[in-house]
Amino acid sequence: MLGGIFIYAGYSKLFLPNQHFWPFFVLKFSLSSNLSTFAFQVDSYKVLPPAGVAFVAHTLPMAEMVLGLLLLIGWRLRVWASLITLILLGFLTVVTRAYLLHMEINCGCFGTPEPLTGMTVLRDSALAALAVLVTVFAFLEARKPHPWTASENA
Amino acid sequence: MNRRLLITGLSVLLGTVGLGVLTGSISAGVPGQVSSVADVDPHCAFGSKTAPVTMEVYSDFQCPACKQLFKTTNQLLMDNYVNTGKVYLIHRDFPLPMHAYSRVAASYVRAAAHIGKFDAVEQALFQNQEKWEANGDVKGTVAAALSAADMKKVQALVDGKTLEPLIDKDKQAGQLVPVNQTPTTVFRSKGQTYPYAGVMSYDILKQFLDQLLSQK
Numbered sequence: 001m002l003g004g005i006f007i008y009a010g011y012s013k014l015f016l017p018n019q020h021f022w023p024f025f026v027l028k029f030s031l032s033s034n035l036s037t038f039a040f041q042v043d044s045y046k047v048l049p050p051a052g053v054a055f056v057a058h059t060l061p062m063a064e065m066v067l068g069l070l071l072l073i074g075w076r077l078r079v080w081a082s083l084i085t086l087i088l089l090g091f092l093t094v095v096t097r098a099y100l101l102h103m104e105i106n107c108g109c110f111g112t113p114e115p116l117t118g119m120t121v122l123r124d125s126a127l128a129a130l131a132v133l134v135t136v137f138a139f140l141e142a143r144k145p146h147p148w149t150a151s152e153n154a
Numbered sequence: 155m156n157r158r159l160l161i162t163g164l165s166v167l168l169g170t171v172g173l174g175v176l177t178g179s180i181s182a183g184v185p186g187q188v189s190s191v192a193d194v195d196p197h198c199a200f201g202s203k204t205a206p207v208t209m210e211v212y213s214d215f216q217c218p219a220c221k222q223l224f225k226t227t228n229q230l231l232m233d234n235y236v237n238t239g240k241v242y243l244i245h246r247d248f249p250l251p252m253h254a255y256s257r258v259a260a261s262y263v264r265a266a267a268h269i270g271k272f273d274a275v276e277q278a279l280f281q282n283q284e285k286w287e288a289n290g291d292v293k294g295t296v297a298a299a300l301s302a303a304d305m306k307k308v309q310a311l312v313d314g315k316t317l318e319p320l321i322d323k324d325k326q327a328g329q330l331v332p333v334n335q336t337p338t339t340v341f342r343s344k345g346q347t348y349p350y351a352g353v354m355s356y357d358i359l360k361q362f363l364d365q366l367l368s369q370k
Contacts, residue, residue, distance in 0.1 A: 018350050030350070032358040033352055
């Protein structure tokens, strides 16, 4: 579930709200304007300098998609689950800060506009908790012998 | 492992498309051949009507993203495309119900437009957005940008409510696009319509307009 949410979060930032795929210059404009809108949402949190905003806006969507996919595949789960946990804890921190400061901004969580409310904080808390669980589970599983290896030995 | 990858890939594809459809976002704002621009208030339109590209900007004066779009693109767009006859720019009011003062602001701007002071009032409202959003003093912000005589005319138009139907018409036109968020910009060129939601930098806009203008 966490992997799917991450993939959708990255996908929606790249391909929503504008979904025009053809001709190429139209697709390029769609992606650019979607990323500009996301950059504006990142900037509205007022925690990063302009260079940081540009970096996050241009790397986060793709990173979310790749991390989500890696989580679903399950390859090196401990590494990616830990990274996703750190990212989600980061999200939770900035979202909670904005909520406590009564900032009337869009969350920027997905591609479509969504005002930041207490529900956003709750949802991010739940996702961060889930990520912690996945990470703990991944580390515990890694201690056990691999089932295929175990059957071969038997 | 290959089977696992295939299942994962398919799940991702289905899940992503499914979520998009569920959130209603995939079907929205598709470019296509749409009829020409209707119900244009000439006081809120700039440039040549025969320009090869028409841009309709659905905007809400209390929306921070609209302010951002205005700040980053408006002056350069006017100088390089509108005043040179390449783009016909139409301002459309789309005051969102979630913003307490955006309808009032739209009324004042519309009235100012009808006495030829659209630019001054639009600029004053966007530049002081945070201030009047906090204290609700739209009238004071507008008055500071106009002479006493002009403000009197604007106030009379606002009080008379004769221009309100024009704002309603803009909203109705926006609902047909459909406008789901502000700002939304609808580009029309050579029979094609391209609705775009959100902000964009001038460089990105310039590249797109140049491509539209170079299309045969």
